[in-house]
Amino acid sequence: MDDHTDQTRKPRADAVRNRERVLEAAKVVFSAGGPEASLEAVAKGAGVGIGTLYRHFPTREDLFEAVYRREVEQLSELAEQLKNAKDPVDALRRWLRSGVEFVATKKGMVAALALAVQSGSELHAFSFERLTKAIASLLDRAAAAGAMRADISPEDLLRAFFGMCYMHDQPGWQSSVLRMLDVFVDGLRVRPAAKAKARTVKPAKAAVKRTR
Amino acid sequence: MDDHTDQTRKPRADAVRNRERVLEAAKVVFSAGGPEASLEAVAKGAGVGIGTLYRHFPTREDLFEAVYRREVEQLSELAEQLKNAKDPVDALRRWLRSGVEFVATKKGMVAALALAVQSGSELHAFSFERLTKAIASLLDRAAAAGAMRADISPEDLLRAFFGMCYMHDQPGWQSSVLRMLDVFVDGLRVRPAAKAKARTVKPAKAAVKRTR
DNA sequence: GAAGATACGGAGGCACCCTCCGTTTAACAA
DNA sequence: TTGTTAAACGGAGGGTGCCTCCGTATCTTC
Incomplete structure (x- = not known):
């Protein structure tokens, strides 16, 4: 510049x-x-x-990037603010919920990002990195506080979030996603007592027959 | 006739x-x-x-439907089989994991379904209904056994699952989705709050490092 | 074999993608 | 101001894909 x-x-x-x-x-x-x-x-x-x-x-993606860069930055800044909240888990939950609202108003965005992801474009690189950092800051704090499991990467979470939102054309998607996020955050939370059994579940590969 | x-x-x-x-x-x-x-x-x-x-x-979707109908039915049948597993939560987890493998081999499918969802086509109607039923059977059993919260609909879960898989072009998507699903299923599980045996194996925060 | 019903194929009209290049115009120097 | 020149403009054009339409070919039935 x-x-x-x-x-x-x-x-x-x-x-x-x-x-x-x-x-x-x-x-x-x-x-x-x-x-x-x-x-x-x-x-x-x-x-x-x-x-x-x-x-x-x-390219089409270049245009998307320019259009949505500002939007992405807003979400990013929100994460910055939420870092100061008392309960780090709740902060994460809030951020995700804000993300949903954001998607609800800017419908084009998720579709554009999804498209960008598939083509591995610049928009993807930029927004993904930016949002990943936003999530990471929240996630790290929660993990550091011992409130949340630490083996989930920000990338994972972002993917899951986008994925859920990707279905945003269906009726009732919004409340559905909110429920899903609740479940998800619950899953992330470290159980005070019970948790810790090794998770060695193998896919039930027996059943799906191979098609030639 | x-x-x-x-x-x-x-x-x-x-x-x-x-x-x-x-x-x-x-x-x-x-x-x-x-x-x-x-x-x-x-x-x-x-x-x-x-x-x-x-x-x-x-329409393009009609063609998709015809192509993928068989595939969807396979997944559906798998759910049928898993209904007989001992642990209903684990059965659900397995089905989801198999779904991931399935997506991994039939890459076209998720994209096709996602596209179908957006256009509200027949393929969507058929597969969604079919898979919803499959999930429902697993979900209901787990909920009936009191092992899983009951306020999550099969539709919710299916949406979340597809969503996560939608990012299947990125490197490492598969293990990422598997992690996400684990978190998710954990979140679904009803907390055995009463049963807080003092197995305080805290997750070693630093132990599992993030894969990226 | 003949009559109809049914399916075939691809030309044609339209929309969109993206490139290329002759023309226009703004920035800078004199 | 005026001239020079690099930069930006616009849109024609060639290519591809979508989908429809209808004359022709083929199959089933009697």
Whole structure:
């Protein structure tokens, strides 16, 4: 951002303007049509040629990334705040619940991230890392306090969270996910007394027949 | 059956044959290219015109359904078998674990189902119902035995399961999902609060390091 | 074998993807 | 201001895939 070592030209005003317009249009179009929406529609909505769109955002994922970066950062900051809560387990639970609300309002996001995950794109790299850190900070604190098992990675948890939210088109998904998260956090919590039996369950492989 | 004076004609031999060919080709193409693969490629692979493909399977989801119906039924049957296991909680855990293995071998399936869920298609209706029943049978037994909380619906669980598996393209997804499922099942389990035998084996916090 | 019913195939129209390049325009120097 | 030039613009165009439509081919039945 602030590289002044080279004397670089000032970026062209129209480029900056158009980039912004495309982002604005993309936010609208993706919200309405999901992450598979037509990029040409985005360009048209921005009052810009398709070529311009592609110059600024060479891939669909690049565009997603730009659109959702801010959103991801908000979630990330929330984690920062929650770090100061008294009960670390509860803090985690809250963060997850906020995540659900977030998904509920920004429907496009999860689909976009899911798509990004599959293609291993930049958006994935960025958001995943960011959110992973957010979760990690909560998770670590809870684990350090001895309130939570320590063998679950932030990545695991993030995956599970996204996964649950991925079904967000079905009726009642939201309360369903909230229930699931409760179960999950309960599972994470270290049992005061009982827990600790070795978990060596093998999949019941006998039964699923191999198909040629 | 015969609501008409006419008895129904025998189905044409070529139609039956072609339908089968398309299914065969689809299985191959979807496995390789995921659920977004070109239907024209499927038709070509089947040695059949695109029109024929569309006549037999008017939508992409119809084709998925036909391809994966058998697979879903296998999973369903496994649940049936597991109903006879001693420990009902463990049975559930095993079924889920088998589900993971299943996904691992039939990668196309989860993506197809996820896609189906979003479009509310027939495939969704069928498989979801089928698998829901499978889970329900396991869940009910465990709940009836008082071993598991009763406020989680089979639908919830199925959603969570699919969701977790949806990230199945990332490296290490499989072990991650297995860990998640363990946590989850633990969360489902009713706490044996009264039975707090002083087996205070605290989880060695540092012992299990995170896999990434 | 003839008559119908049924299925076949692929051309065609449409939408979208993405690239390429001639034209326009903003930044900077004189 | 004006000229120079790098940067950005836009949209035509070639490619692919989706799905429909309908003339033709083939199968079943009598």
